[in-house]
Amino acid sequence: MLPVALASPAVMRAELSRIVGAEHVLDAPPRSAYNHDAARRRGAEGRADAVVLPASAQEVAEVVRWCYAHDVAIVARGGGTGMMGGAVATHGGVVCSMERLRTVRELEPALWRMLPEAGVRTRDVQRLARENGLFFGPDPGAAEQSQIGGNVATNAGGPHALKYGVTGAWVAGLEVVLAPGELVEIGGWAGKDVAGYDLKSLLVGSEGTLGVITAVRLRLLPAPEATVALVVFLRTREDGCAAIGEVLAAGLRPSVLDFLDGDTLAIASGSFPAGADAAARAGMGAGADGGAEGEAGVPAQAGFALIVELDGSHADVREQHRELVRTLTGSALAVVQPRAQELWRWRDGINAAVTGVRGAKISEDVVFPLERLADGLEHFEQAAARHGLRSCAWGHGGEGNVHATVLVDGDSDAELDAAAAVGEELFASVVSRGGSVAGEHGIGWLKRGRLEGQWELRALELHEQLKRAFDPKGLLNPGTKLARYPAPSAG
Numbered sequence: 001m002l003p004v005a006l007a008s009p010a011v012m013r014a015e016l017s018r019i020v021g022a023e024h025v026l027d028a029p030p031r032s033a034y035n036h037d038a039a040r041r042r043g044a045e046g047r048a049d050a051v052v053l054p055a056s057a058q059e060v061a062e063v064v065r066w067c068y069a070h071d072v073a074i075v076a077r078g079g080g081t082g083m084m085g086g087a088v089a090t091h092g093g094v095v096c097s098m099e100r101l102r103t104v105r106e107l108e109p110a111l112w113r114m115l116p117e118a119g120v121r122t123r124d125v126q127r128l129a130r131e132n133g134l135f136f137g138p139d140p141g142a143a144e145q146s147q148i149g150g151n152v153a154t155n156a157g158g159p160h161a162l163k164y165g166v167t168g169a170w171v172a173g174l175e176v177v178l179a180p181g182e183l184v185e186i187g188g189w190a191g192k193d194v195a196g197y198d199l200k201s202l203l204v205g206s207e208g209t210l211g212v213i214t215a216v217r218l219r220l221l222p223a224p225e226a227t228v229a230l231v232v233f234l235r236t237r238e239d240g241c242a243a244i245g246e247v248l249a250a251g252l253r254p255s256v257l258d259f260l261d262g263d264t265l266a267i268a269s270g271s272f273p274a275g276a277d278a279a280a281r282a283g284m285g286a287g288a289d290g291g292a293e294g295e296a297g298v299p300a301q302a303g304f305a306l307i308v309e310l311d312g313s314h315a316d317v318r319e320q321h322r323e324l325v326r327t328l329t330g331s332a333l334a335v336v337q338p339r340a341q342e343l344w345r346w347r348d349g350i351n352a353a354v355t356g357v358r359g360a361k362i363s364e365d366v367v368f369p370l371e372r373l374a375d376g377l378e379h380f381e382q383a384a385a386r387h388g389l390r391s392c393a394w395g396h397g398g399e400g401n402v403h404a405t406v407l408v409d410g411d412s413d414a415e416l417d418a419a420a421a422v423g424e425e426l427f428a429s430v431v432s433r434g435g436s437v438a439g440e441h442g443i444g445w446l447k448r449g450r451l452e453g454q455w456e457l458r459a460l461e462l463h464e465q466l467k468r469a470f471d472p473k474g475l476l477n478p479g480t481k482l483a484r485y486p487a488p489s490a491g
C-alpha cells in the first residue's frame, strides 16, 4: 500500500516549522526545482506537499519521526543531480533537503579520514582531500552540485571507480536516521570490522529507501605523486574493446579506462583539445597509415577511443606509460597526451554535445561483462537503427559500464516510443549477457521493477523483505528502487 499523507499540507508545514523554523519549510509548486532532478525530461515529476531544510542530524531525526507518526512519505534529497528520478516526491509528502548539513565534522589528514555531513558537496570533499595531500576517488560528473550523502545513497561511481571503487568502497561508517526517527551510528573508524551483518553496505546505494544519511565517515588515500592522461585512438569497436582487454591482461592498472564509440567521437571530435603532445604519438605501429602522427585532433580513421589515466609515483607512471604503448602498438592508430585539464573538460562536455545533436537524448546506464562489451554495443546500435534512431555510447570501459544513448526529438511521441522500445531491447540484452541494468546511476523511480529481469525470485523477495524490515510503513521514498513493479502485496 502506498502511503497517504493524513495531515493536510497546511498542518504539515506548521508542524514541521516547529522543528526547523518557518523559514526552512518551503512550498513546492509544480515547477519548483525540488520537484525535479536530472530525470526531469524523462517524466520524473514530484508533487511534494512541503520541502524541509533541517540544519542538523537531530532535526532530520525529528522530521522523520513526525512524518512516520503521521503516515507522511519522506524523500531525502541531496543535490538533485540523480538521473533516475529518485530525489523527487512522486507520491507526495515531504522532501527533506540536506543542503544545510554542510559541516565537515572531522578531518584528520594523518589518519587519512574525513567526516563530512551529508550535504557537503562532492567537489568540496575532493578539494579538502587534495588540499591536505589526500585523495577521494569517486568523481561522478556533477560534483559541483551533488552531495556526499547523495553519492553514498546512489553508490556513485565515475571514471576513477575502475581502480578506486565506487563511493561505498570509501565509506567506513554512516550516521543515519532510521524509521521511525532514530539517529543511529553504523560502522566507525575501526580499521577492520566483521562484527554483525554489513548494514553499512546495505544503506550504501539504498537511494533514500532505508534511511536518511546525515553524515559519512570517509577513508581517504594519499594523493598519487603523478598522473598522466592519454587518449588512444583505434579503428573499430572490436579493436577498441579488445584493447581494453589487452591493457588489463598486461597487468596494467589504469586509474581510468573510459571509452567513446565511433558515433560519440564523430559528435565530439570538433572540440577535441588541439594541444595534444604529438610526440606521444610516436611508436604506434598503425599510426603511419592511420594518417595521425604529428597531427593534432582525432585521426580520420578513428572509430573508437579510450581515455586512459595512469597514476602512481613518477617512475611508476613512466613505466606504465611505456608498457601501455608497447601493449597497444599494432592495434592503436595513435596515442595522444592532451593537457589533462583540457581533456577532462572535453570529456565533461560530451553529454551536452550529444544532447545538442537532436535537442534531446535518452541515456541508459548499463553494464556488460567485459568479454561481452563489443557484442553488447553492437546489439544496442543495431536495435536503435532498427527503430530508426541514431545512437551512440560511451562510458567506463574497464568495467564494461556503458551509457547507451539514443538521440531524439523530445517533442516527438513516435521517437520517444521508439526510444522506449530500444531501452527494452537493451535491458533484455544486458541481462541475457550476464550484465547489470544499473552500473552507477541506481534504479530510482525510472527503473523501478527492472531488477525483476536480473535477479532470481528468492533474491527479489529478500530485497523486499529488507525494505519492510527497515521501513515497515513504506514511507521512505515510496515508489523508488522497487525490485518488482507493481510490487506484489506483502504476504
Ligand SMILES: Cc1cc2nc3c(=O)[nH]c(=O)nc-3n(C[C@H](O)[C@H](O)[C@H](O)COP(=O)(O)OP(=O)(O)OC[C@H]3O[C@@H](n4cnc5c(N)ncnc54)[C@H](O)[C@@H]3O)c2cc1C
Pocket: 037, 038, 075, 076, 077, 078, 079, 080, 081, 082, 083, 085, 086, 087, 098, 118, 139, 140, 141, 142, 145, 146, 147, 148, 149, 150, 151, 152, 153, 154, 155, 156, 157, 158, 159, 207, 208, 209, 211, 212, 213, 214, 351, 440, 441, 444, 477, 480
Ligand atoms: C551531468 C551529470 C553527470 C553525472 N555523472 C555521473 C557519474 O559519472 N557517475 C555517477 O555515478 N553518477 C553520475 N551522475 C548522477 C548523479 O550525479 C549521482 O547519482 C549523484 O551521486 C547524486 O547525488 P545527489 O546529491 O545529487 O543526489 P540526489 O539526486 O539528490 O538523490 C539521489 C538519490 O539519493 C537519495 N539521497 C540523496 N541524499 C540522501 C541522503 N542524505 N540520505 C539518503 N538518501 C539520499 C535520494 O532520495 C535519491 O534517491 C551524473 C549526473 C549528472 C547530472
